[in-house]
Amino acid sequence: MPAQDDSSAPASRSPWPRRILWLGLLAGAAALAWHFVLRPPKAPPPGPSPWAGPVPVRVEPARSENFTVQVRAVGTVTPANTVTVRSRVDGQLARVLVREGQQVARGQLLAEIDPEPLRVALAQMQGQQQQNLAQLRNAESELARYEQLFQRDAVARQTLERQRAQVQQLRGTLQIDQAQVDHARLQLSYTRIMAPIAGRVGLRRVDAGNLVTANATDGLFTLTQTQPVAVLFNVPEPLVAEVRSAHARRDAAVAEAWDRDNRQRLAAGRLDTLDNQIDAATGTLKLKARFENTDDALFPNQFVNVRLALRELPGAVTVATDAVQFGSRGSYVYVIADGKARVRVLVLGPAGNGRTVVEKGLAAGEPVVLEGLDRLEDGRAVTLVEQPDLPANSPLATTEQPAPAAR
Secondary structure (H helix, E strand, O other): OOOOOOOHHHHHHOOOOHHHHHHHHHHHHHHHHHHHHHHHOOOOOOOOOOOOOOOOEEEEEEEEEEEEHHHHHHHHEEEEEEEOOOOOOOEEEEOOOOOOEEOOOOEEEEEEOOOOOHHHHHHHHHHHHHHHHHHHHHHHHHHHHHHHHOOOOOHHHHHHHHHHHHHHHHHHHHHHHHHHHHHHHHHEEEOOOEEOEEEEEEOOOOOOOOOOOOOOOOOOEEEEEEEEEEEEEEEEEEHHHHHHHHOOOOOOOEEEEEOOOOEEEEEEEEEEEEEOOOOOOOEEEEEEEEEEOOOOOOOOEEEEEEEEEEEEEEEEEEEHHHOEEEOOOEEEEEEEEEEEEEEEEEEEEEEOOOOEEEOOOOOOOEEEEEOEEEEEEEEEEEEEEEOOOOOOOOOOOOOOOOOOOOO
């Protein structure tokens, strides 16, 4: 048999062992690089949490004070009287005797219309009156002579009655003349425009020299009475009974007007009157409070915040409204006892001016947490910050307080 050719044996060997060797070397290099270069540093062992210590809080003791129950509403300042000053006769506006914004008294002369045409008309009426008066006197003299002749049967009764009728007619004409004279004199008096009320003059709508007509819609200007003024506001229907009770007292309920931001009290007045029915559309009752406004602090149509005092609660226990929390158990506060915060469930009463009345659950003088409430829970240790002066009966007044912590 012929010998076999084995010259092609080396070329038929597989390349996979060499490839596997190179892949192993590359994997080892990558592992070394990750271990020494890319691996993140080992985290330090956890230390004590800064949130696990006592919670810094600020407290305020519950107070015992006289508390005024108030109802708050938004009101509108309304002038006591507003008058549009109009001319009552036609003519030229001769003079305007007041300035815009001036405070005037009742009966003060405000403006004048040219009086000359009306003086001429009055003189004409008076002349006609004198003419008819002369005719009446002549007719009365004739009537006296006819009566004497009738007694002597020298004149017929018909002539006498005709003369009497003429006298009566002239007397009626004279009365008409007198009425016309009075009307002309009245029209002349209307050329002097007087202030019907005391108040402040508004912006002038007609300048001197213009012709004006009687009872023009715009008028010359307006007068607004600002002393006193009224404030109109509404209260909800559930408070109507209490408001009526306050209004029925001998001393009228005190009403205060505050600015829009409730930061400054503008004026103090009294509840004046109530509307006679509840508005069915809004479920509210309209009230009116009276303010003397001697310093002009209230301006007509100004929006103000109204605080109406309804009743007084003497010796009520109150806390800051910001200290009151609300949860599934109801309203509660945190009080401090033995250096720890304790939950105290309360029965609350009315609130106002940043204070809330506590009807049950808290005594006067107990320290109530006002700030630092976010991290508190029942039994959590606390540290007092900026401790205020506490009353002698407070549990914290006899214990040594730690130094205030830095904020």
